[in-house]
Amino acid sequence: MSQCKVLVVDDERDFLESLVRRLQRRGLDARGVDTGMEALKLVAEDPPEVVVLDVKMPDMDGIATLKAIKDRDPKVEVILLTGHASVGSGVEGVELGAFDYLIKPVKLDDLIERIRDARERGQLMRRAFS
Amino acid sequence: MIKHYSQLARRMTLVGLVVALLPLNLLGVGIYYYFVSANQEKLKEEMLVRAVNRAEAIELFLAERTAVLEVLAHSGQLARLSDQRELTKALQVLNRRTSTFLDLGVIDASGNHRSYVGPYPLQNQNYRDAEWFQQVMLRGVHVSDVFLGVRKVPHFVIAVKQEDEGETWILRATIDSEVFNRLVRSAQVGLSGDAYIVNSRGQLQTPSRFAGGILTPTDFNIEAVPPGNTVVERQVPGGRTLFTAFTWLSSMPWLLVVDQDPREMPGPLSQARRVDMAIVWAANLLILALVLLLVRLFIKQLQANDRERAALDAQVAHSARLVSLGRMAAGVAHEINNPLAAIGELAGELGDILQPEVLAQLPEGNICRDNLTKILGQVERARGVTHRMLKFARSTEPTLEKLDVNQVVKESFSFVEKEARFHNLAVELKLDSGLPLIPADRAQLQQVLLNLLNNAIDAAGQNGRLVIATTRDGTFVQVRVTDSGPGVPPEVGERVFDPFFTTKAPGQGTGLGLSISHSIMEKMGGSLAFESPPRQGATFIASLPIAGSGTG
Numbered sequence: 001m002s003q004c005k006v007l008v009v010d011d012e013r014d015f016l017e018s019l020v021r022r023l024q025r026r027g028l029d030a031r032g033v034d035t036g037m038e039a040l041k042l043v044a045e046d047p048p049e050v051v052v053l054d055v056k057m058p059d060m061d062g063i064a065t066l067k068a069i070k071d072r073d074p075k076v077e078v079i080l081l082t083g084h085a086s087v088g089s090g091v092e093g094v095e096l097g098a099f100d101y102l103i104k105p106v107k108l109d110d111l112i113e114r115i116r117d118a119r120e121r122g123q124l125m126r127r128a129f130s
Numbered sequence: 131m132i133k134h135y136s137q138l139a140r141r142m143t144l145v146g147l148v149v150a151l152l153p154l155n156l157l158g159v160g161i162y163y164y165f166v167s168a169n170q171e172k173l174k175e176e177m178l179v180r181a182v183n184r185a186e187a188i189e190l191f192l193a194e195r196t197a198v199l200e201v202l203a204h205s206g207q208l209a210r211l212s213d214q215r216e217l218t219k220a221l222q223v224l225n226r227r228t229s230t231f232l233d234l235g236v237i238d239a240s241g242n243h244r245s246y247v248g249p250y251p252l253q254n255q256n257y258r259d260a261e262w263f264q265q266v267m268l269r270g271v272h273v274s275d276v277f278l279g280v281r282k283v284p285h286f287v288i289a290v291k292q293e294d295e296g297e298t299w300i301l302r303a304t305i306d307s308e309v310f311n312r313l314v315r316s317a318q319v320g321l322s323g324d325a326y327i328v329n330s331r332g333q334l335q336t337p338s339r340f341a342g343g344i345l346t347p348t349d350f351n352i353e354a355v356p357p358g359n360t361v362v363e364r365q366v367p368g369g370r371t372l373f374t375a376f377t378w379l380s381s382m383p384w385l386l387v388v389d390q391d392p393r394e395m396p397g398p399l400s401q402a403r404r405v406d407m408a409i410v411w412a413a414n415l416l417i418l419a420l421v422l423l424l425v426r427l428f429i430k431q432l433q434a435n436d437r438e439r440a441a442l443d444a445q446v447a448h449s450a451r452l453v454s455l456g457r458m459a460a461g462v463a464h465e466i467n468n469p470l471a472a473i474g475e476l477a478g479e480l481g482d483i484l485q486p487e488v489l490a491q492l493p494e495g496n497i498c499r500d501n502l503t504k505i506l507g508q509v510e511r512a513r514g515v516t517h518r519m520l521k522f523a524r525s526t527e528p529t530l531e532k533l534d535v536n537q538v539v540k541e542s543f544s545f546v547e548k549e550a551r552f553h554n555l556a557v558e559l560k561l562d563s564g565l566p567l568i569p570a571d572r573a574q575l576q577q578v579l580l581n582l583l584n585n586a587i588d589a590a591g592q593n594g595r596l597v598i599a600t601t602r603d604g605t606f607v608q609v610r611v612t613d614s615g616p617g618v619p620p621e622v623g624e625r626v627f628d629p630f631f632t633t634k635a636p637g638q639g640t641g642l643g644l645s646i647s648h649s650i651m652e653k654m655g656g657s658l659a660f661e662s663p664p665r666q667g668a669t670f671i672a673s674l675p676i677a678g679s680g681t682g
Contacts, residue, residue, distance in 0.1 A: 015472040018479045025482050056464070083467035103520070105471035105513050108478055 003029040004119050007048040009039040009065065010081070011057045019052075022108055028115070036060030040068050047073050050118045052111070055082040055093070055101075063093060070097045075126055077118035081106065139429045146421040151414060158410030165403040170392055174361040174373055181375035181388040182359055184317035184325065188386065189379050191313055192273055195231075195305065196288055198224060200271070203292040203301040211236045211301070212244040221247045224303075232285070232304040237263070239298040248304065255280055257302075266291050266300055273382055275329045276307075276336075276344055284344040286310075286335070307344075311336045314386070322391035328352060330383035340366075340389070348387075350374075355385060437628075445646045452573070460523035463516040470512050477505040532567040533575065535607050535674070536600055542579040543598060549587055550596060560599040565607055568676050570654055575674070578647040578658070582611040582670045585643065588634070589615025589668065605676050606656065612669040618662040626660065647672075 006028050010016040016032045023030035031048070033039050037060060039051065051069060055062035066078050080093045080101035090101040099118040102111065202211075202220055210216050221234045233248020241258030257263040262274040266289040276286045289302040314336045317325035326338040332352035333345050341349060349366060359377045366372050366389075375388040481502045489495030521541075539561065543550075550557050586596055595614040600607065618626055625631050627648040644658070651658040656674040 012468055012472055015468070015475050018472070018475040022475065022479050022482055025479075083464040083471065103517065104467045105474040105509060108475075 003027065004050065004115065005048040006030040006050050006052065006115055007039060007042060008032040008052045009036065009057070009062075010034065010052075010054040012054070019108075023112070023115075026108075026112060028112070036062070036065035036068070039065055040072070043069055043072055043076060047076055049077065049122050050099075050115050051076055051078045052115065053078050053080055053098075055080050063096065066093060066096055066098055075122055075129070077122040079111075079114055079118055135429055135433060138432075139425050142425045142428065143421055146425065147418065150417045150421060154413055154417065155410065158406065158413075161406050162403060162410075165400075165406060169400060169403070170373075173390070173392055174375075177373055177375040177388055177390055178359055178361050178377075180317055180319070181377040181386055184314070184388070185377040185379055185386045187316075188313060188327070189381055191310070192288070192379075192381065195303070196271060196273065196290070199288055199290045199301055199303055203290045208236070208244070208292070208294040208297055208299045214245050214247065217245045218247045228309065230306050230309050232306050235302045237300040237302055239267075239300075244299070250281055252280065262287055262289055262302075263300070266302075267298075275331075275333070278345075307336075317386065317388050319390065320394050322389075322394045324387075324389040326387055328385045328387055330385075335384060338387075341387075352385065441645050441649070445649065448646060452577070456523035459519040463519040463523070466512065467516050470509055470516070474506065474509040474513075477502055477509065481506070531569070531572060533570050533572055534567055535565055535575075535609065536561045536563070538572060538575050539579060539598060539600060539609060542576050542583060545580060546583045546587060549584075553587055553590065554593050555587065555590055556595045558595070558597045560597065562600050562602060565600055565602055566676055568607055568674055570674055574650050574654065575672075578650050578672055579609060579611075581643040581647045582609075582672065585670070586611050586613035586615070586668075589613045591615060595667075602676075603673065606673040607676060608674075609672045610669050611672075612667060614667045617664070617666065617668045618660060620662075627658070 006023055008016060008020050008023070008030060010019075010032070011034050013034055016034055020030045020032035031042070033042060036057060039053070042048070043051070053062045053065055053069075057065075060068075062080055062082070066080070069076055069078060074097065078093075078098045080090065080098045081104060082090065082101060083104045093101050099121060100114055102114065202224070206216070206220065211220065217234055217236065221231060224231050224234070233246065233250060233252070235246040235248070235252065236244045237257055238244055241256045241260075241263055243253055243255055246253050246255075261277075262272055265274070266272040270291045272289050274286045274289075276284045278284055285304050285307055287302055287304050289300050291298060291300050314325055314327055317323075318339070324339045324341060326341060327335040328348050329335050330352065332348045334342060334348065335344065337343050338346075350364065355376045355378075357378055359375070361373060361375045364372055364374055370391060372389045373392050374390075375386075377386045377388075378384070379386065484492075484495070484498060484502065489499050492498060539559075543557075543559070583596075583598070590596055590613040597610070597612040599610045599612070601610065602608070622631075622633075626644050628645060631645070648658045651672055651674075654674060656672065658670065658672050660668055660670045662668040
């Protein structure tokens with residue numbers, strides 16, 4: 001199986017950088033950006049298979065970013081990551097097409113598992129629609 | 131609180147009584163005075179009728195006597211009547227029916243008696259200068275006023291003039307005052323009634339009970355009495371107010387006076403007046419009783435409503451507090467979760483880097499390894515705390531979901547576990563694993579269970595026992611919380627569910643917990659009950675319908 005292309009979006013830089021490096025160490029093709037705008041740019045230029053998206057961010061929040069990503073490329077799978085257990089935003093996210101939502105702090109192994117599940121669904125979808 | 135109610139009760143009673151009693155009594159008094167004045171009018175009318183009747187009788191009496199004398203004078207000749215024996219016979223005839231005539235005399239034109247029969251020695255009396263003699267010579271017939279006369283005894287005379295064989299003579303008779311007075315007195319009624327005759331000079335012609343004897347001047351001005359028949363109200367000496375009927379006789383200038391004290395005469399409407407008073411009094415008493423009763427009922431209802439509302443307010447405030455607490459908890463959890471996530475990632479990365487072969491090259495590398503593991507352990511612990519807080523926050527939003535009651539019981543118990551341990555309680559969880567899921571609000575059920583658990587821990591005291599059991603009972607799922615405390619005294623009974631009922635020391639409990647829990651359970655379509663056998667502690671039973679309440 002080829003390397004999984006993952007984009008992590010989070011305004012918390014310490015978290016972001018460390019998580020990206022760890023994912024890379026686990027053999028994923030991970031990149032990180034700290035705003036929703038940059039994430040959209042990257043999705044346009046070089047679409048990842050899975051986006052791990054923080055819900056609460058300044059300027060453009062996770063839900064808005066999710067909508068924009070799904071508008072541009074519905075095949076990109078999104079996992080929402082939130083420090084807040086607001087069921088509301090979680091359910092809203094899933095309704096808008098997110099694959100799942102996880103509550104911070106999340107164990108790396110759990111996250112990688114969800115990323116692989118999301119990638120699998122994305123691949124199935126791509127095969128089905130291609 | 132109590133002072134406020136009694137004040138309200140007083141004010142309502144006052145207003146109620148004024149509103150109801152004022153018009154009633156105004157009406158009652160109005161009717162009473164209407165009766166009084168109507169009664170007086172009636173009384174005056176009656177007096178007038180009586181006076182006119184009596185006056186007619188008196189006139190008839192005088193006219194009859196005059197007529198008798200005229201007949202005698204016309205039929206007998208002067209010569210015959212001048213005879214003493216003949217005159218005596220005539221007087222006997224006249225007095226055959228009623229002995230009205232005291233004496234009888236025949237007087238010639240010069241005023242000398244020709245003959246006389248009677249008890250008095252008047253045989254040689256000359257009347258030329260007597261007023262009545264001049265009047266009868268002038269008019270032919272005359273009824274005199276009462277005068278003292280020769281004998282100085284009050285009396286009055288009837289005299290008729292007759293021409294016979296060219297000679298003028300007069301037949302004169304004295305009227306028995308007693309008979310006449312009796313006739314006048316018959317117009318008297320009651321103890322205070324008075325009736326008498328007054329002549330045109332204002333002198334009493336018959337004796338009066340109160341106004342004096344014969345020939346006494348009257349206490350009113352005779353000139354002011356209008357002609358005909360009148361009734362007046364007048365003050366008499368002695369301060370009394372009298373009703374007086376005045377009736378002028380038509381044949382002569384005599385006035386019949388009839389006095390009556392209106393206070394003495396009950397009058398025809400006094401019965402109605404008494405009935406009026408009785409009705410008003412009865413109505414007053416009835417209204418008083420009704421107002422007092424209604425105010426008491428109203429205040430009782432008001433108190434009940436206020437208590438209910440206070441309980442409801444307390445419940446709403448409690449829920450609101452819970453929701454805001456939940457929001458705060460969620461906010462705090464979020465703020466902590468982000469740095470916690472960063473710490474976890476950073477430490478995790480260090481762990482990735484510090485593989486055993488790297489650690490082996492470091493001095494005290496095993497300590498680094500241990501610390502990293504511990505940091506991750508502490509992150510995990512903090513995560514547990516924040517996740518619990520978030521769960522609690524979520525639970526404060528009212529939502530219906532399929533609940534695993536056992537799960538909720540365990541969660542609720544986890545909140546009070548420390549407290550139970552602190553009291554050194556032996557806790558037993560007897561959960562029925564076969565319970566169906568039931569639709570209910572997690573937070574509300576949790577609130578009820580927490581309330582029951584807290585109460586049970588308080589009741590059990592130190593080193594007690596606590597049993598929490600779940601069972602299925604027909605179409606209900608029951609949670610039974612049993613403590614080893616003193617139980618619910620029989621005299622308290624169902625009052626434990628009353629708002630503000632508490633057995634705890636002041637400041638220790640609001641007395642609302644069970645009341646709120648009770649209403650929550652009822653709203654969910656369930657119930658909250660208790661069992662308290664003597665000396666075996668208390669069991670509180672929360673029952674929830676398996677089918678749900680349908681309303682949420």
